[in-house]
Amino acid sequence: MNTESSAEMVFNMAEDLTIYSVAELKDSFMEYAEKTQELKVTLEQVTEFDSAGFQLMMFIINFANATEKTCVIKRLSKPVIDVLMLLGMNEDFSFKKNLASQEASL
Amino acid sequence: MNDEARQTFINESEEMLQSMEDSLLQMEQEPENAEYINSVFRSMHTIKGAAGIFGFDFIVDFAHPVETVMDEVRDGAHQVDEFLIAWLLKCKDHTEVLIHNVSAGDENNISQELINEGEKLIAEFSGHSLSNTDDNQTKSNTGAHGAVESWVISLDFKKDTFRNGFDPLSFIRYLEKLGDIREVITDLEDVPFAEEMDPESCYLSFKILLNSSASKAEIESVFEFVLDDCDIQIIPPKTQNDVYLNLLETLDYEQEKRLGEILVSIGAITDFELKKALAAQDHSIDQATADPTKAIEPLGEILIEKDSVSKPVLEKALDRQKQSREENKSIRVDANRLGQLINLVGELVISNAAVKLMVEKHGLYDVQEVVAEVENLVEDIRDNALELRMVPIGETFSRFRRVVRDVSRELGKDIDLVITGGEAELDKTVVEKINDPLTHLVRNSLDHGIETPEERELKGKPRQGTLTLNALHDSGHIVIQIADDGAGLDAEKIRTKAEANGLIQPGQQLSKRELFRLIFEPGLSTKQQASNLSGRGVGMDVVKRNIEALRGNVEVDSEPGKGTLVTIQLPLTLAIIDGFMVGASRERYVIPLSMVEECVEMDSKEWELSETSHYVNLRGEVMPYLRLTEFFSIPTEKRLGVKRESLVVVRFGRNKAGFVVDELYGELQTVIKPLGKLFENLTGVTGATVLGSGEVALILDVQGLIALASSGSASKKIATDLAEA
Structure with a gap:
């Protein structure tokens, strides 16, 4: 389950970050986000991570950007890192390389 | 089975075997070329299939294992090497024997011996391939996959993907099994960033660069289950486009195919892409029927729009489709x-x-x-x-590949066959009849002309000898040339032999060409040891006779140490020609128009006859002449008054002569009617034609007459023979 540490206002993602929990997680996140300008999300507990979970994470980042809040994502678990590696992303969910040059050559 | 069907089977099988042999011989040159491998497979496959339909089990039993081997060759399990080609040639020969049994009506009495022979042949291959398996395995593993470049796979998932139980990431993970994922671009632009974002809806789309030697269909199959929930685009790497273009080039369709089928068969698009494109086309048809101003979108354009296929591949496919349509328009006619x-x-x-x-x-x-x-x-x-x-002579020429290959091996010679002008066409009846003389001349060149590699090296020539077959059109004739770079003819030997045989008088003055022409006389062979391949002095005279029977002519030219050139001139057709009609007294004669050089009237100062020496001087050019009335002994009393004579100058090959005639009638379409058995050996006439008036006109044998005119005394004897006949 997600927990909110009142001292630091950290959002701890649940073990299951999949299609089965994303709806609930989004709701709790939105509640959490309303309370703070500095979004801190930890992923150390995540053992199940699928496309819906990935999409939720990307939503959180986009949301932070759109609402001009800072966002720190910390302590990634192995399943999360695996997905980021597969998609060629950094641990802060940013993209490693730019394909534009290669696309132009195709 | 009725006779017609049987004949069709035999004809088609023979054609298949011929094409198999051609491909095998080409395969020797280009072992990697898949076209030839496929063609050999197809030949065996077709024969097997047809034999199965007609119930010729003994053919099926033999063809099946051969077909299997070819299939394995296509898959790279066996290497194309000398052994394989030699073995397949033997299989082709054996199949031919089996088919001959059908044509002889012996299909129900196939000898056990023949069956054993086939089994032995099959066993020969299995024995060889077992000892080579390891070797082949390593080769095929290293050679199979060539250069790879990246495929670009675009995946645009639909909203319900998650709800339908699919996890897009799992497909990308699975894709790793097909190759190396070089990069994934995740497109998040569609993900809403506020309340309206439904975390259970999928907003993801990906672009993936994949290095893989898999085919488009294999890649698509990864997404098989999600095809309805995802828009997929698979764009092949540039190198793959070249592969498609090559495949299109080598594809051989037995039946006309639709564009989509062609593209699917080469793997350029997948079945699913085709279905989607066709659905889009259906939609466009519906729109067009509803609104006539809208045009129906062609399938090719839809495919290009959807990036399913690249433009060059599509254009090539359309081109091939057109070709296959044209090819399939031909029909077989008795x-x-x-x-x-x-x-x-x-x-x-x-x-x-x-x-x-x-x-x-x-x-x-x-x-x-x-x-x-x-x-x-x-x-x-x-x-x-x-x-x-009219058929191109190329097919006849390429049959000699086998002859050259087999004979040069048998004789321990290294000979290359070069074929040019194979597209020159001539009447099928002529083609059929020219085969034997041609075979004889080719064998002669191989046997007597081209030396062994050792002899050639001593003479400072390349070890490999060259035999060239060439064909070209020349004034209503086809010219076939057989040239070798061998030892050439020995004029002195021919002279000695001819003198010994009494063909010429000792010391008789003869030009080089006249001497060489003697090789076509009966009983003249200069090779000390006659081999079993080409003649023992019988043969060259038969060659000449056969060619002359076709109203053709053969000449030989040679340079000692450099080679020999045999030139055959043949009429393009044996049935109808453009003729030039002339009159001698009351008789009418036809000269093939293609041989007429010019006509000159008597009173002109341009020509002058020498009655004593039988030569005519036309503007300084001296040539022999024949007066047709004299030659055919037409009674002079029938000649009406004093006629002004004309001179018709005819040419055949290098020789010219003049015919003195009484009347020039001009051009005439001439239907050649054979004279029949009784008159077939007459010199001077090759046939007859029926004129509009119902009268008969003889067609002059120009080359025969030129030869007679050149020999000096236009032999009265022949003329009287003719008159009596």
């Missing part, structure tokens, strides 16, 4: 029926001449124009009908 058609056209030509004559006789000037038009049409029909029987 040669006899064509013969009948040509006979009828011949009759039409004669009847038309009769009509023309009647119109002139009765002065029906208003009909003349119509008659002229009909005549033009008849001429066109004649040309077209004759063209139906």
